[in-house]
Amino acid sequence: MARITLSKLRHSYFPVPYKEEHWALKQLDLEWEDGGAYALLGPSGCGKTTLLNIISGLLVPTEGQILFDGKDVSHLPPEKRQIAQVFQFPVVYDTMTVRDNLAFPLRNRRVPEAEIAERVREIAEMTDLTPTLGNRASHLTADGKQKISLGRGLVRTDVNAILFDEPLTVIDPHLKFRLRAKLKELQQRIALTMIYVTHDQTEALTFADRVVVMNMGEVVQIGTPSDLFDRPHHTFVGHFIGSPGMNVLPCAIDNGKAVVAGHVIETANRISKDAALTEVGVRPEFVSLASQGLEARIVRVSDAGRFRIVSTECAAGPVKLLAGDDIEIPADGARLRFDPANTRIYADGWLAGSEADR
Amino acid sequence: MLELKSVEKTVGIETHIHPTDLTLEPGSFNILLGTTLAGKTTLMQLMAGLERPTSGEVWFNGKNVTGVAVQKRNVSIVYQQFINYPNMTVYENIASPLRVARMSGQEIEKRVGGLAEMLRISSMLDRRPSELSGGQQQRCAIARALAKESEMILLDEPLANLDFKLREELRDELPRIFQERDCVVVYATTEPTEALLFGGKTAAMHHGRVIDFGPTGQAYRQPVNLLAAKVFSEPPINTASITKKGARFVLNDKVHWPVPDRLKSLRDGAYTMGIRPHHVSPLKVGETPVAVEGIVHIAELSGSESMIHFDAYGDSWVSLSHGVHPFDAGAKATLYADVSRCLYFDEDERLVAVSEQREAV
Numbered sequence: 182m183a184r185i186t187l188s189k190l191r192h193s194y195f196p197v198p199y200k201e202e203h204w205a206l207k208q209l210d211l212e213w214e215d216g217g218a219y220a221l222l223g224p225s226g227c228g229k230t231t232l233l234n235i236i237s238g239l240l241v242p243t244e245g246q247i248l249f250d251g252k253d254v255s256h257l258p259p260e261k262r263q264i265a266q267v268f269q270f271p272v273v274y275d276t277m278t279v280r281d282n283l284a285f286p287l288r289n290r291r292v293p294e295a296e297i298a299e300r301v302r303e304i305a306e307m308t309d310l311t312p313t314l315g316n317r318a319s320h321l322t323a324d325g326k327q328k329i330s331l332g333r334g335l336v337r338t339d340v341n342a343i344l345f346d347e348p349l350t351v352i353d354p355h356l357k358f359r360l361r362a363k364l365k366e367l368q369q370r371i372a373l374t375m376i377y378v379t380h381d382q383t384e385a386l387t388f389a390d391r392v393v394v395m396n397m398g399e400v401v402q403i404g405t406p407s408d409l410f411d412r413p414h415h416t417f418v419g420h421f422i423g424s425p426g427m428n429v430l431p432c433a434i435d436n437g438k439a440v441v442a443g444h445v446i447e448t449a450n451r452i453s454k455d456a457a458l459t460e461v462g463v464r465p466e467f468v469s470l471a472s473q474g475l476e477a478r479i480v481r482v483s484d485a486g487r488f489r490i491v492s493t494e495c496a497a498g499p500v501k502l503l504a505g506d507d508i509e510i511p512a513d514g515a516r517l518r519f520d521p522a523n524t525r526i527y528a529d530g531w532l533a534g535s536e537a538d539r
Numbered sequence: 540m541l542e543l544k545s546v547e548k549t550v551g552i553e554t555h556i557h558p559t560d561l562t563l564e565p566g567s568f569n570i571l572l573g574t575t576l577a578g579k580t581t582l583m584q585l586m587a588g589l590e591r592p593t594s595g596e597v598w599f600n601g602k603n604v605t606g607v608a609v610q611k612r613n614v615s616i617v618y619q620q621f622i623n624y625p626n627m628t629v630y631e632n633i634a635s636p637l638r639v640a641r642m643s644g645q646e647i648e649k650r651v652g653g654l655a656e657m658l659r660i661s662s663m664l665d666r667r668p669s670e671l672s673g674g675q676q677q678r679c680a681i682a683r684a685l686a687k688e689s690e691m692i693l694l695d696e697p698l699a700n701l702d703f704k705l706r707e708e709l710r711d712e713l714p715r716i717f718q719e720r721d722c723v724v725v726y727a728t729t730e731p732t733e734a735l736l737f738g739g740k741t742a743a744m745h746h747g748r749v750i751d752f753g754p755t756g757q758a759y760r761q762p763v764n765l766l767a768a769k770v771f772s773e774p775p776i777n778t779a780s781i782t783k784k785g786a787r788f789v790l791n792d793k794v795h796w797p798v799p800d801r802l803k804s805l806r807d808g809a810y811t812m813g814i815r816p817h818h819v820s821p822l823k824v825g826e827t828p829v830a831v832e833g834i835v836h837i838a839e840l841s842g843s844e845s846m847i848h849f850d851a852y853g854d855s856w857v858s859l860s861h862g863v864h865p866f867d868a869g870a871k872a873t874l875y876a877d878v879s880r881c882l883y884f885d886e887d888e889r890l891v892a893v894s895e896q897r898e899a900v
Contacts, residue, residue, distance in 0.1 A: 355775060365839055426704070
């Protein structure tokens with residue numbers, strides 16, 4: 182187990198990077214505590230896989246260092262880093278039994294058989310694989326196979342961290358749900374540093390204590406799931422996290438206050454500096470239908486089962502809101518109210534004013 | 540209109556599709572919902588003419604088309620893997636079915652321009668598919684499927700390989716795109732939420748059978764049986780065995796609640812109750828909250844929602860609620876099931892009645 186430090190890390194796939202856009206990973210300083218659960222969250226091409234490969238040792242960073250417990254491992258090959266990985270597609274030896282699959286990493290390291298048996302028994306118990314230990318791995322379902330991949334990582338006592346690379350992508354929703362809870366449970370039981378890479382916000386937010394949100398090679402925000410939901414530091418985070426994402430509307434500024442389509446909008450923050458682009462951000466959870474406020478036209482109502490998603494169009498652009506079954510939705514014109522405590526001004530994409538500096 | 544009449548597909552001794560009757564109206568959006576291997580893809584192949592049924596007939600617009608090959612039918616298909624011609628530009632990809640149909644150059648230009656605009660890839664027409672993101676590649680494939688005026692469009696989990704956010708975006712756009720067409724649309728998915736957001740009609744599938752078919756909101760709120768309720772619930776629906784004793788439904792001597800007026804005529808005896816996770820909350824909310832005591836297995840907190848997995852009276856339960864409600868693993872907890880939202884199933888697992896009758900969406 183180890184604390185992982187990324188220090189002034191930068192990576193480019195260009196031999197001689199000389200432009201900002203040549204950097205697949207822009208400068209990054211990060212500290213992951215021993216035993217923590219972390220997630221790297223972002224869209225395809227955001228740099229999360231590059232970062233994962235640097236941690237596992239498949240890539241040597243162009244600049245900066247990666248340290249395990251303060252020791253520089255930037256140039257160590259993957260096999261010397263003692264990192265276990267679980268990939269998108271389960272990696273199992275189909276011809277072996279579940280038991281032999283779990284024992285494989287220990288046999289490779291010449292651990293005594295008695296110790297192997299004990300360790301395999303323990304891990305099988307944790308991963309619910311005990312009843313299938315004698316079965317051929319090829320007979321298992323996709324989630325069962327993924328549990329073997331996971332178990333093989335957990336079985337070793339010498340690992341510094343476990344990296345998960347989109348581990349639930351190929352699993353059906355009803356099994357995904359169970360496996361996701363299992364991962365969380367294991368993380369809580371065995372305080373091993375776990376880093377989970379995904380584009381799926383639900384997986385990232387439920388698994389991790391702290392989430393690193395990335396976009397275009399850059400870390401946009403690092404925070405707890407609540408931070409990211411409650412106070413997005415950038416409109417990208419607001420949009421990317423939450424489903425549907427945060428509504429973002431262009432606004433004018435009058436005396437530090439936001440004005441959307443002629444309406445003064447009360448916000449939790451104020452803007453102090455000039456910006457080329459000023460916007461108001463509010464999540465659909467914090468927009469309601471009201472008797473007065475911003476005028477809007479109802480475009481569509483979709484039933485999500487648990488709630489309805491009401492898509493509206495106001496003079497400044499589209500606004501979505503969530504409505505329970507008990508709320509009556511007018512057929513034509515509506516007025517929208519934004520909850521002031523959860524409505525914020527963004528300047529050139531970033532959360533404006535003093536609130537961000539707190 | 541597409542009609543399947545007792546269509547069956549067997550391969551060797553295995554039955555892939557059990558005899559199925561299904562009628563899909565012109566201009567309708569139909570969802571095939573089920574897990575991997577439920578038979579969604581096979582059923583689509585039978586509809587399209589990619590597979591020939593072992594028995595039964597496929598009719599389209601009043602004509603028997605059983606055994607008519609897909610090439611001779613006016614059908615478009617979009618697959619999970621984005622399939623485009625790699626060495627053609629996006630423009631040529633979309634135009635290809637129109638060139639095959641010998642449409643005039645001017646007409647093609649107009650059609651491709653319109654589709655590209657609708658699918659928001661107008662600025663990418665000169666690029667090759669490999670230069671596009673996954674979402675854009677799939678938009679290109681969808682545009683090509685829409686280019687010819689097909690009488691039927693089949694989409695087999697078209698969003699499964701896309702990033703979460705792109706999926707959300709296309710989910711939003713697809714209903715709008717199909718709105719103006721009067722072709723039969725069939726869309727396969729493993730995700731209940733996707734089915735709900737699309738609306739239309741949903742066929743719940745399980746092990747090669749269509750077990751329920753109806754307007755999506757109705758299939759969700761009044762599933763025909765327990766299995767259909769399970770197929771149409773994510774996270775899984777909570778279930779427990781209960782007994783009706785006179786005026787009360789009884790889960791055990793601590794947990795019981797009054798039988799709603801409408802169900803008073805039900806005979807006493809054994810039933811199964813089903814309640815979806817969002818009607819079980821750590822807060823005493825809802826119309827008829829009934830306390831359920833449990834041991835927390837794990838609490839997953841997402842920043843805005845809490846999913847609490849717990850064991851109660853021998854069953855595994857899940858609660859999904861707004862807000863952050865932390866619980867330690869192993870802790871005792873009281874959660875509240877809003878039994879006004881319960882579904883009740885008889886001994887044959889058929890829906891007897893819902894607590895709250897609602898209008899079908």
